[in-house]
Amino acid sequence: MDYLESEASRHEKHEFVGGLVFAMSGFSNLHNVIAGNALAILHSQLRGKAPHVFNSSTKIRVQRPDHTRFYYPDAMVVCHPNPATDYFQDQPVVVVEVLSESTRRADLGEKRDAYLTVSALKVLLLVEPDSASVTVHRRRAEGGFAIERHDSLEGTIPLPEIEVSLPLAELYARAEIPD
Template sequence: MTALAKASPLSIADYLAGEEVSDVKHEYIGGTVHAMAGATNRHNVIATDALVLLAVQLRGKPCQPFNGDTKVRIEFPDHTRFYYPDAMVVCHPNPATDHFQDQPVVVIEVLSESTRRADLGEKRDAYLTVSSLKVLLLVEPDGASVTAYRRRSEGGFAVEHYDGLEAAVPLPEIEASLPLAELYARAEIEG
């Protein structure tokens, strides 16, 4: 019996070069790449509205939002990961020629059924290791509900829940907020 050869890990340089010309986005985890599934229209409407709400509130301020085409690089002692959050806010951006950011302050992930397990596990845990991160927002696509992981001054993260169209996620870390009525205004959700 012949043993199958193990594929060599893809270098970071090769991954980044490939993403520049690829029609499909890929996340990178320690040398392996994973194609990203397409999102629903509702998912994209919510992600776009989050970005627009933040862009309007951050105009003229030092922090700036980035859309889902910009990766976050997360460095672990033994490997590197690149994820594409749906939106993020960065106060100390990488050079304009980079295709990723290293220091997000706010990360927004709109959940989806196909990626829920990874979003609530591996990705959430990885984002929470980023030293610059102040708030991670996990946004439900089918109802007005957002879970926030907010960095505490004494260390670690507090979990906060915002439910219903009358709620708003405060983001004093960047002098902004996300009213759920506006975040979900065009998402065609019930209640």
């Protein structure tokens, strides 16, 4: 695929949606602190266990009936990873997306909707950067997703799907978010 070949040789990141390539803007220090915290928490709690944690340099491939999409989430957990030579994952179980003002509309629209079509996905976390607030889309046994809100630095998001928990105080550490 031409997109994957050209993306591997570029310094900047681009997402791919149905044949169109979109340049990604840079992210604020605040965004990067929160995304880094999410990655560190997941990596620390999953050390020595089977799931793999990937950062924002690894794409998710979403295969739709009529086209393919590639997105860069801020963090993801995968239980059945693609080969090490690939530049993307097909089966994320948990996806973390830190929202930003410049991409908010796409993050809460097409990107969220695309992630929720991934059959392996169990949990999608949409993290607000300016307040201690995380919206969790959790797959229900009977189908579809339930939506939960976690709105306090004192709260913890349980992730029994991968046997970890995500304390909001740690997720927002050094982000200077008021409780």
